[in-house]
Amino acid sequence: MIEVEDLTKAYGPVTAVDHVSFTVNPGEILGFLGPNGAGKTTTMRILTGYIPATSGTARISGFDVFEDSLEVRRHIGYLPEAPPVYPDMTVSSYLDFVLRIKNVPADKRRARLDDALEKTALGDKRHELIKRLSRGYKQRVGLAQALVHDPDVIILDEPTVGLDPKQIIEVRHLIKGLAGVHTIILSTHILPEVSMTCDRVVIINKGKVAAIDTPQNLTTQLKGGQKVHVDVAAPEKPLTDLLAKMPGASRVEVTSHPGGHLTAVVESAPGQDIRSQIAAKIVESGWPLYELRGASLSLEDIFLQLTTDDAAHAAQPPN
Amino acid sequence: MRSVYAVYRKEMGHYFVSPVAYVVVAVFLIVAGFFFRLYTGLAIQQSIEMAMEGMGTNTDVPGEVLNAFFGLLSTLILFLAPMLTMGVYAEERKRGTMELLMTSPITELEIVVGKFFASLTLFAIMLLPTALYVSYMCFHSEPRPPWTLILAGYLGALLLGASLLAIGSFISSLTESQLIAVVLSFGAILILWVLDFAVRGSDSVAGQIVQYISVIHHYDDFTRGVIDTSSLIYYFSVPILFLFLTVRSIDSIRWRRA
Numbered sequence: 001m002i003e004v005e006d007l008t009k010a011y012g013p014v015t016a017v018d019h020v021s022f023t024v025n026p027g028e029i030l031g032f033l034g035p036n037g038a039g040k041t042t043t044m045r046i047l048t049g050y051i052p053a054t055s056g057t058a059r060i061s062g063f064d065v066f067e068d069s070l071e072v073r074r075h076i077g078y079l080p081e082a083p084p085v086y087p088d089m090t091v092s093s094y095l096d097f098v099l100r101i102k103n104v105p106a107d108k109r110r111a112r113l114d115d116a117l118e119k120t121a122l123g124d125k126r127h128e129l130i131k132r133l134s135r136g137y138k139q140r141v142g143l144a145q146a147l148v149h150d151p152d153v154i155i156l157d158e159p160t161v162g163l164d165p166k167q168i169i170e171v172r173h174l175i176k177g178l179a180g181v182h183t184i185i186l187s188t189h190i191l192p193e194v195s196m197t198c199d200r201v202v203i204i205n206k207g208k209v210a211a212i213d214t215p216q217n218l219t220t221q222l223k224g225g226q227k228v229h230v231d232v233a234a235p236e237k238p239l240t241d242l243l244a245k246m247p248g249a250s251r252v253e254v255t256s257h258p259g260g261h262l263t264a265v266v267e268s269a270p271g272q273d274i275r276s277q278i279a280a281k282i283v284e285s286g287w288p289l290y291e292l293r294g295a296s297l298s299l300e301d302i303f304l305q306l307t308t309d310d311a312a313h314a315a316q317p318p319n
Numbered sequence: 320m321r322s323v324y325a326v327y328r329k330e331m332g333h334y335f336v337s338p339v340a341y342v343v344v345a346v347f348l349i350v351a352g353f354f355f356r357l358y359t360g361l362a363i364q365q366s367i368e369m370a371m372e373g374m375g376t377n378t379d380v381p382g383e384v385l386n387a388f389f390g391l392l393s394t395l396i397l398f399l400a401p402m403l404t405m406g407v408y409a410e411e412r413k414r415g416t417m418e419l420l421m422t423s424p425i426t427e428l429e430i431v432v433g434k435f436f437a438s439l440t441l442f443a444i445m446l447l448p449t450a451l452y453v454s455y456m457c458f459h460s461e462p463r464p465p466w467t468l469i470l471a472g473y474l475g476a477l478l479l480g481a482s483l484l485a486i487g488s489f490i491s492s493l494t495e496s497q498l499i500a501v502v503l504s505f506g507a508i509l510i511l512w513v514l515d516f517a518v519r520g521s522d523s524v525a526g527q528i529v530q531y532i533s534v535i536h537h538y539d540d541f542t543r544g545v546i547d548t549s550s551l552i553y554y555f556s557v558p559i560l561f562l563f564l565t566v567r568s569i570d571s572i573r574w575r576r577a
Contacts, residue, residue, distance in 0.1 A: 049421070052573060074424040084414070093332070
């Protein structure tokens, strides 16, 4: 459905998109994950025909995004980072305008308008002036214009930014519901969003593709090695020996602190959670255990930069 | 075509809720009306005075009024047209809706044509009330001036407006700031005005060339009831040229640094 090959965009000395390649299968939801400035928006703008690439190709439904731009644009719906709305129009007149410029025939417009309003829960705001809407509602109008003409491909640039947690969940539901019939690319810098909605993920950083995989595989890699931190009152050597002998421990580092406390960091192999064993052994040895916590080990620099500042995720049980 | 109409409709809607449009039209009509009254009064008074001094009763009152009035119209149009076009593209780019238009199956030409005809429609609506009282005056004059005179005058005004709106639209497409757009437009039009003034009645080749290029020069013929083919060609070429430039200008947005 979407084939991107070696796509590059350079603004003079700055390369915003660096030989990016990926494919999206029909009906799939592909996530574009990366920190701000990674090249997500630029890639999307190339796909939607807003800006041309410096080199490389991208095809949507078989049409080249540069050579057959108009044809590509007939098949896509696009929500840019800021919803492209006209403040002086009402919701329904705006969506009607979008329907017209997307070449939807007159007899189908009414139905499509109602459908889009329903999907984005904007029904009771249809006659409201857009400038009077709150940010969350404006974002929904932006979402509505991306799907009002029932496009094959929907491209969403950070669709949940600025929404409150309840709205975020609704939007994610909506996106998931669109899959299958529509092919979707969405970009985000919020990690949990990806694992909740996407079938596959492209991780992009500084213009380059860092990884392409399913969220499960990536999360496993991310959880990678475990680092366990302990704060114990114990003699240094015996503690070090004990921790080093723990099955699954790959590296131990002990630091002594004034006041008799020792902190230790124990790294374990991927997938092994040795926290309970460590706790048991320390208590068994009779040493006071003041603190024990686990932390995920980041395998690559880029994962360090990915913020999990998602309040909605914080409220959910860890997966 | 459907897309052109969609853009046209949207633009007209914007003009109706835009305070700028209302202010511009109001100012235009107030000033035009005021001066029309002034010119009519002066011309009548002058003709009475000349009759009393025995210099004949042949003063063409309606003709003089029309002449002066159309001259005023051109001045007003020169000043007010930039205000009608300053936001046309600048606002879209600022609001981010340009991205919507440029990622939809609509060509730049369709966008430009739709917006241009909307601004032209607004301009025509602005002129209309003046045509009413001008016609009324002519209808009740003795002798009645030929209606072709009025027609030619307003055709000239419309064509002059079309040219200025096209120039203003082009300038608006160069920037995201309405303020810059309107200042640049004023500057450009002022230069045109001064140029025209400078070469009036010139016989040199250079002078004649500049005269032909001058937007105002051709208008003068129209106000005299003369519809010259070369002027018509000119008045269709200018909007077409600047609309073409606007299309290119919008397309060039794609190539600019994000």
